[in-house]
Amino acid sequence: MSVHANRGSVRRVRAAWSAAVAVCAVTALSQATPAAAGQPEAAAGVVRGSGAGVERISVAPDGTQADGDSVEASITTDGSRVVFVSTATNLVSGGTSADKRVYLRDRRTGQITQLGHHRPSGRPALSGDGEYVAWPEWFMDFVHIRLHQVRSGGSSFTRCVLVCDSPPSLSGDGRYIAAAGRNRTGSDVVPHRRLTVEGPDSVETIAEFDHYVSPAQSISGDGRRVAYQDGRAHDVFVWERTNGVTSGPIEGPSVEATFVQLSEDGRKVVYLVGDDTYVHDLETGDAEHVPGARGVAVDPTGRYLLYAPNGGDGPSLVLRDLRTGTDETVAEQPATAGPDAVSAGGRDVVFQSAADGIVPDDTNGASDVFVRRFY
Known part of the structure; x- marks a missing residue:
């Protein structure tokens, strides 16, 4: 059973959003790690991603292929920056560790930056403006959330009252963090999960659950709404x-x-029921039905849906314009993507694939991160 804070009986979910931010108080450490403090490495050649086509993001500055797997990518609202996790040792100069690290690629300049030497334990979240990146990581005996400011290279650390056990979600300007947590005292015998949103001045509890199943959550760009799922009951809620x-x-x-994702404008909620996808409009209460499709992500405006068609034939990822009903193929080869994979207007889609035929001369035998630009 779950208990929802200030739950109202509202037929239409107009301004609802729920999220889970591990009850955290940000303690600014404001020191930059050596890799993050310096200027990012400049990629060879001209600015990339300026035309339609596919760009491989997970390559070294000189174009050398990554010597490790690159996964779990997200893209900014304008498509200019991509964050991802990689075990490669050659994406930046001086890289030696084969452990997971977080990298940021600026597609306007071709620069790549390793965001410190911290090892993520889950998918990194990227703010809509690309200025903040947050990810869960082990610290001592608990999982906390690290918040990294890209411009300064500084790092803040959320020292959670709860164990942060799910990837966080960031508002557009990085001011609000939504994540999930559980009790960290004693043996934690009593099943418990808590969803909270942490802002500049407060921490708000959205929902509490009497079970261990981690929920999924997503916060709107302005930090006003959060959509989330009760992981055990398989119900989707929104909080305002x-x-x-x-x-x-x-x-x-x-x-x-x-639950799949809340659009950045806070209006559309994407969720799955069986083999079908629904895109729920919180303003009108209507839900658009997309049959035979497994929704993966939605663009910031809620107009473009990234989905994986059911069945083994055809492309692995498709982008649908929900207004016109037209589809564009993102990847013919086997590929996957996660939330925050589509830029505004459906212009760019970031995905990962171990296939070797997406771009020419892909011979590293590893999973790479790609961006397909449509216009």
Whole structure:
């Protein structure tokens, strides 16, 4: 059973959003790690990503292929920056560790930066403006969230009251963090999960659960709304900061759903029911049905849906314009993507694949990160 803070019986989820930010108080460490403090490495050649086509993101500054796997990528609202995790040792000069590290690629300049020497334990989150990156990592005996400011290279550390056990979600300007956590005292015998949102001046609890199943959550660009899933009950809810009201389950009381993502504008919630995808409009209460598709991500405006078609034939990733109903192939070869994979207007899609035929001369035998630009 779950208990939702200030839950209201609202038929239409107008301003609802829920998230889980491990109850954290940010302790600014403001020191930059050696790799993050200096200027990022400049990629060879001209500015990339300026035309339609596919660009391999996970390459060294001189174009050398990565000598490790690169995964878990996210892209900014304007498509100019991509963050990802890699075990490669040659993406920046002086790289020696084969452990996971977080990297940021600036597609306008071709620069790449390793964000410190910290080892992430989950998918990094990128703010919509590309100025902040957050990821879970082990510290002592607990998982906390590290918040990295790109411009300064400085690092803040969230010392969580709870164990942060799911990837965080960042608002557009990085001011608000949503994540999930559990009790860290004693043996934690009592099953418990808590969803909170941490802002500049406060920490707000959105929901608490009497089980260990981690929820999924996503925060809007302005930090006002959070959508989340009760991981055990398979219900999707939305919470709104302005009135503290939680609405849902938006898929209906007798339907099990899997939450995918909240659009950056805070209006569209994507969730799965069986083999189908639904895009729920929080303003109108209507849900667009996309049959035979496994929704993966939605663009910041909620108009473009990235999905994986059900069945083994055809492309692995497709981008649909929900307004016109037209589809564009993102990847013919086997490929995967996660939330925050589509830039505004469906212009860019970031994905990962171990296939060797997406770009010419891909011979490293590793998973790489790619961006397909449509216009």
